[in-house]
Amino acid sequence: MRTAMVEQMRGAGDLRTEGVTRAFSIVPRERFAPDAPLEQVYNRDDVVITKRDDNGLALSSVSAPRIQAQMLEQAEISPGMRVLEIGSGGYNAALIAELVGPEGEVTTVDIDPFVTDRAAQYLAETGYDRIQVLQVDAEGGVPQRAPFDRIIVTAGAWDVPPAWIEQLAEDGLLVVPLRLRGLTRSFALARKDGRLVSQNYDLCGFVSMQGAGANDERLILLQGEDIALRVDSDQLVTSPDSLRSALTSARVTRGSGIEVGGYEPFDDLDLFMATALDDFGLLVAKDAAIASGVVERSARMGAKTALADDSFAYRASQPTSDERTSFEFIVYGHGPHADQLVDQYIGLIREWDQSHRGGSGARVEVYPAGTDVRVPAGGRLVEKKHTSVLIFWPTSP
Incomplete structure (x- = not known):
């Protein structure tokens, strides 16, 4: 079933590189969702909910394989990198561990002890116990493990706190499902001249951030x-x-x-x-x-x-x-x-x-709050707590 899912994902264009394809072929996804039917676990589009609140709303989940693949391809992770995953579950951290190899380091964090305990248990049981699992509010990042070549956020974020930028290596990438005016896209953001600049983005959906970074619609x-x-x-x-x-x-x-x-x-x-x-x-x-x-x-x-x-x-x-x-x-x-x-x-x-139809899409730039930002014609500046997010549409040739 794992092989069939990987082949389907390759055919759909979810898996584009050898490293990410290999990781999905190796890591046993079913070990991180033991209570779910295998048909659900290995469905390319299916999310496995692992915790709900009293009203039945999802608080934690193992994301759909195609979304995980999408973000890992965006991140362009190489062997030896130091990676921080914000929003744990275990499975995605194991995929990242395969990508960074034995010389790399993976830190995965979550605010919920239920999630981190579960992730630590499943990672140890599947042989990925070298991954550091921490229970923290990720608003402050993980300074003791920084700097990070890649930071991958697997919870819906409304803003980009300063710690994520400060703890990102100069040539690093932040991949984050950022909500702009009610719409969430997974942005790959690179540091450039005191701001973050989007390299690409994709449609996605995630359980919302908890803790200090929570911001409900x-x-x-x-x-x-x-x-x-x-x-x-x-x-x-x-x-x-x-x-x-x-x-x-x-x-x-x-x-x-x-x-x-x-x-x-x-x-x-x-x-x-x-x-x-x-x-x-x-x-x-x-x-x-x-x-x-x-x-x-x-x-x-x-x-x-x-x-x-x-x-x-x-x-x-x-x-x-x-x-x-x-x-x-x-x-x-x-x-x-x-x-x-x-x-x-x-x-x-x-x-x-x-x-713009079929063109290169929007460009997003993330500035520290209070920065005097020039807004191009047709663009919009979205003010948040920590940042000012500029979104504009370069005219396609």
Whole structure:
């Protein structure tokens, strides 16, 4: 089953280098998730939840193999490196140990003693007991083991604390699932002239950071708990009652004229919208609300939404062929200014289509908070506790 998973991941492009492929072929993933069925353990897309809170929400997990492979490929780990993993579980640390070899060093940390005890036990049982497992709040890093050639964060982070930058070697890489305006991407960040600069990024999802680095999104209920807006902490929603009223108003529906193929990724459109729109959130809805026709199916996973004081507009898609091999982006608006907001949204979809679709993507730069940052046209500066994050879109040739 491990061999079959590796072959599937190679075919899908998850595994691109010999070292990462070899690590996945060697490390027994089932030993780090002994309570899960093997079919789940060796499913390329499956997350194994190892701890939940009282409400059933995941607190710790063994990430999906394709996400782990994605981040390890981003990290470009070589033999002999010193690597810090923030967010433990054991399995990913074992993969890293295979990549750094006997001359390298791996430190894996977590704030939860349940997680670190479990990781230490499984690592020892599988022969990876030279990995250092520590229970700490990773906001302060691990200064006694620094500097690190690579820091890999396997929990969703809202910010980059100073310790992670200070403890990163001058030519090191930080790979972190960073949340920007409600969207999380795994960024590979390199040090350059006092800031971090993105080398690449990928779509991902992770359990949120706990401890001093925790920063939860806000949920604005629009129709009980069935329909809500999820907004990041940098977004101010001044009139939630007006947005609730907007939901019950007549709906504006307009096609964009922009189509995508059935398997074409368009997550960069989401990131572009989050950059371009002054007020941005995710419209989320339960199945009953979707079935009633109040909102579209895209709200099940979080429809990317333009916000105004009393109106909002979001995107969905509808098939343009009976075979469902192509889809047109449709924009829906609610509220007294829905017409203007829908037109703005469609204009941005067309701008993405003309200037950025299939291009090199966004560039992200992370500066210490308080830095005077020049923001290019069309870019956005997102202020956080420790950093100012610049995101902009170089025009593709």
